[in-house]
Amino acid sequence: MDRRGFLSRASSIAMGAGLVGGYGVFAAMAGRFLYPARPSLKGWLFVIDVASMKPGASLTYTAPDGATIAVARQGLTGQVGDFIALSSTCPHLGCKVHWEGQNQRFFCPCHNGAFDPSGKAIAGPPKEAGQSLGRYPLRIENGLLFIEVPLEGLPGQEEA
Ligand code: FES
The missing domain is CATH 1.20.5 (Single alpha-helices involved in coiled-coils or other helix-helix interfaces)
Incomplete structure (x- = not known):
């Protein structure tokens, strides 16, 4: 050739x-x-007995898919509006945020990111980028607090 x-x-x-x-x-x-x-399958899972969580307290809830969620009680009424559930993964670079009751904010220690009680960014790189914390729905039934989360990771919920 x-x-x-x-x-x-x-x-x-x-x-x-x-x-x-x-x-x-x-x-x-x-x-x-x-x-x-396929849209992810979601379901309501038990979090805690409402009476055993004092106003100002928070806990870390781990969803079946491994996501960690900060659940905080911010009010006294005993209604669902007292509670908030936010992703505890910082939207900036993925560090863990925690609730600071004394400062009434969620704080990310990696780059001093801060979020108000509703999860809206108020300081640091997340504020500059307009990145808020993801929010999860909550409901109360018979004095028990439930959260709606993706069910992937629960036994019997694996992809076919
Ligand atoms: S990872 Fe949270 S502020 Fe940077």
């Missing part, structure tokens, strides 16, 4: 590979559009 023939064949192979790759990416994107990922 002469040089011209070799270059012609090599460029044809490269063009063919490019077309196959391009159509492959298009097919993958079309597949994701036509068959979106």
Whole structure:
């Protein structure tokens, strides 16, 4: 094979590979559009007996998927509005935040990030980036506090 023939064949192979790759990416994107990922299954899980959590107290709840959640009691009424459940993973770089009752804020020690009692960023890199803490729904039934979380990780909830 002469040089011209070799270059012609090599460029044809490269063009063919490019077309196959391009159509492959298009097919993958079309597949994701036509068959979106299954939404995660959520459920209500028990957290604590409402009476045993004093105003100003907080606890760390670990969801079945391994996410850690700060659950804090901020009021005295005994209603669900007294409680808040926020992701304890800082949206900046993923360090753990904790509730500081005396300062009425969630604090991230890694870069002095701070969040108000509702999880809104008020200081540090999360404030500059407008990143708040993720919030989880809560409800009270018969004096017991429940949280709605993804159920992946619970026995019997694995993907088929
Ligand atoms: S990781 Fe929380 S402020 Fe940087």
